[in-house]
Amino acid sequence: MAATADTVRQVEDVTGGAYKYGFVTDIDAEIAPKGLDESTIRFISAKKEEPEWLLEWRLKAFRQWQRMAEPNWAKVNYPPIDFQDIHYYAAPKKKDGPKSLDEVDPELLATYEKLGIPLKEQEMLAGVVAVDAVFDSVSVATTYKKELEKKGIVFCSISEAVHKHPELVKRYLGSVVPVADNYFACLNCAVFTDGSFVYIPKGVRCPMELSTYFRINAENTGQFERTLIVADEGSYVSYLEGCTAPQRDENQLHAAVVELVALDDAEIKYSTVQNWYPGDENGKGGIYNFVTKRGACRGKRSKISWTQVETGSAITWKYPSCILQGDDSVGEFYSVAITNNAQQADTGTKMIHLGRNTRSTIISKGISAGRADNTYRGLVRISKKAEGARNYTQCDSLLIGDKCGAHTVPYIESRNPSARVEHEATTSKISEDQLFYCLARGLSEEQAVSLIVNGFCKEVMKELPMEFAVEAQKLIGISLEGSVG
Amino acid sequence: MALLEIEGLHVEVEGKEILKGIDLVIEPGEVHAIMGPNGSGKSTLSYVLSGREGYEVTAGSIRFDGHDLLEMEADERAVAGIFLAFQYPVELPGVSGMTFLKEAVNARRKAAGEGDIDAMAFLKLVRAKAKGLGITDEMLKRAVNVGFSGGEKKRNEILHMAVLEPKLCVLDETDSGLDIDALKVVSDGVNALRDPARSMLVITHYQRLLNHIEPDKVHVLARGRIRRTGGKELALELEQKGYADFVEAA
Numbered sequence: 001m002a003a004t005a006d007t008v009r010q011v012e013d014v015t016g017g018a019y020k021y022g023f024v025t026d027i028d029a030e031i032a033p034k035g036l037d038e039s040t041i042r043f044i045s046a047k048k049e050e051p052e053w054l055l056e057w058r059l060k061a062f063r064q065w066q067r068m069a070e071p072n073w074a075k076v077n078y079p080p081i082d083f084q085d086i087h088y089y090a091a092p093k094k095k096d097g098p099k100s101l102d103e104v105d106p107e108l109l110a111t112y113e114k115l116g117i118p119l120k121e122q123e124m125l126a127g128v129v130a131v132d133a134v135f136d137s138v139s140v141a142t143t144y145k146k147e148l149e150k151k152g153i154v155f156c157s158i159s160e161a162v163h164k165h166p167e168l169v170k171r172y173l174g175s176v177v178p179v180a181d182n183y184f185a186c187l188n189c190a191v192f193t194d195g196s197f198v199y200i201p202k203g204v205r206c207p208m209e210l211s212t213y214f215r216i217n218a219e220n221t222g223q224f225e226r227t228l229i230v231a232d233e234g235s236y237v238s239y240l241e242g243c244t245a246p247q248r249d250e251n252q253l254h255a256a257v258v259e260l261v262a263l264d265d266a267e268i269k270y271s272t273v274q275n276w277y278p279g280d281e282n283g284k285g286g287i288y289n290f291v292t293k294r295g296a297c298r299g300k301r302s303k304i305s306w307t308q309v310e311t312g313s314a315i316t317w318k319y320p321s322c323i324l325q326g327d328d329s330v331g332e333f334y335s336v337a338i339t340n341n342a343q344q345a346d347t348g349t350k351m352i353h354l355g356r357n358t359r360s361t362i363i364s365k366g367i368s369a370g371r372a373d374n375t376y377r378g379l380v381r382i383s384k385k386a387e388g389a390r391n392y393t394q395c396d397s398l399l400i401g402d403k404c405g406a407h408t409v410p411y412i413e414s415r416n417p418s419a420r421v422e423h424e425a426t427t428s429k430i431s432e433d434q435l436f437y438c439l440a441r442g443l444s445e446e447q448a449v450s451l452i453v454n455g456f457c458k459e460v461m462k463e464l465p466m467e468f469a470v471e472a473q474k475l476i477g478i479s480l481e482g483s484v485g
Numbered sequence: 486m487a488l489l490e491i492e493g494l495h496v497e498v499e500g501k502e503i504l505k506g507i508d509l510v511i512e513p514g515e516v517h518a519i520m521g522p523n524g525s526g527k528s529t530l531s532y533v534l535s536g537r538e539g540y541e542v543t544a545g546s547i548r549f550d551g552h553d554l555l556e557m558e559a560d561e562r563a564v565a566g567i568f569l570a571f572q573y574p575v576e577l578p579g580v581s582g583m584t585f586l587k588e589a590v591n592a593r594r595k596a597a598g599e600g601d602i603d604a605m606a607f608l609k610l611v612r613a614k615a616k617g618l619g620i621t622d623e624m625l626k627r628a629v630n631v632g633f634s635g636g637e638k639k640r641n642e643i644l645h646m647a648v649l650e651p652k653l654c655v656l657d658e659t660d661s662g663l664d665i666d667a668l669k670v671v672s673d674g675v676n677a678l679r680d681p682a683r684s685m686l687v688i689t690h691y692q693r694l695l696n697h698i699e700p701d702k703v704h705v706l707a708r709g710r711i712r713r714t715g716g717k718e719l720a721l722e723l724e725q726k727g728y729a730d731f732v733e734a735a
Contacts, residue, residue, distance in 0.1 A: 439536070439558070439559035440560075442592035443560060443588055443589060445560070454580070
């Protein structure tokens, strides 16, 4: 119980021993009371036994956040979020989830069925049981870890990294997404619970795809996830986030922050399949995903590549971006965003060209069906010093049915006359001719839509790591079921 | 038993009657040609047979291989053995031709209660059929009909037909847009599929296709009805006289 005694003392220290928020008697509580003020943040930090500097960092963020206003420029509609009506800390493994699969939305189960997910894993994804009760994740993780350790690669939770690699965390945390960058990122800084930390040493090529599927599920990382990936000079890593199976989550608001740092000649490939619960047909119960993802190509000839397949959540607000600081650095953004029923997605990227001869590519494929809205919002900025910078942007929208919407909002700012920026955009519909052609060959309507949409997304899908791509293809078909006819 | 039996078929498109009482019986192994001027309802007949939406049957019946065809959806008809070779094959950007064809094969196998075809067996099957049609591996890798010339599209249709082995092939103006050499390749491909158990309905404006694909019967479709039926010599007669008699009559 030494740890608990320690935390009590820490809380006493920071609150001046006054216990005025009444938390101390609850220090063993598994869950923080609803609401957000400085004592909530001290509670989280104490629970995680964080060093002083990190607590200060959180508090500073919180004070800034209080002065900020929720952004409203995105093309998404949702009722006001009551930030005082949220639990900001829940102990790992504690779940208020359903007791058995019988209590789970049958539609969700049908989807698991179609994706061919084993029963035990279904229980885990639906939140019936914790992951460690399911598969032998301990042994998987151990094998994994040993091989990585040999190469000097650090892959652990960010809380663990705070204790074991404080110098790295301190140097890079908040260095890509500043604390006060935006409303949701700032909130994340104040209350983030956990997430992943990756460090690839100089000249090391990570021998396997690092997947959150094995790591994150081992703990309940909550709704304010924090990820930091640092690729040192000449290193390479491919990181996979999310999984194709729809994940249920009791937390409606998700505000994650992901920071990537690539030094000289380093390359980071970051792939996401996001399939959080989109809610029912009317979007009720669906997740709000307000995430800030940004990569800094700090080094010369460094490269950061974002690939995302976004099919879930009621609202997606997400702009994975690259700051191309190092000369000859490269940024890429490949995105498929699918919205069906009442889903809303406002997503895109920012490519900030600072260094000479920096290059960026943006390929965005938006698909809307039902009554959904899908917006591409992007910024390509060429600074004065970005001599010879180049960008190619292609935004394609596909509409299914006549009640959905697709919007493209590209911003281009060029301050260097030698830069070359290209933008292409198309909007199309699945034609009745295409559907009939498929049907006349014996394909069902659902197969036909899936095939046509996958064809439309091909340029992005081929950027996904192989095993992910196959699942993502299936997922695209399933996401659009019932959208035609 | 006849493979296809059409009786008193009336069809409307957007409220306008296009087919006004079609009767047609095709026995297994027979090749029938339907000829007629533009707007006579030839393509409508092919779409009604394959179950396209927007073609409303107001009277009559179609029996196919023991099924009431009008009760079946387009994809059900296809897996039951009706194949439509399109006049204008449709482009599917990004969809690989091989994937598309494999899905079509597997749809059929699924309906027959069989498992998916083995990938190697499928590749072998397609290559064998493609060879006779002058379809290269490079063409097979392309997206369905994207960037294909008119002739390539038509050859690709015949490849689908050869791989899917339907019971009834409906060829909708397969000769349109083909030069003489391509016409020969396509016709040879079709002839290779002639079989005592397989029937064909060849829809065309011109007699020249029927020099290559010899029909057992020729029907003249004009103003929504079959106006005359004869042997292959009827096609030659039409070539000389044109459709004027049928357009003006009645």
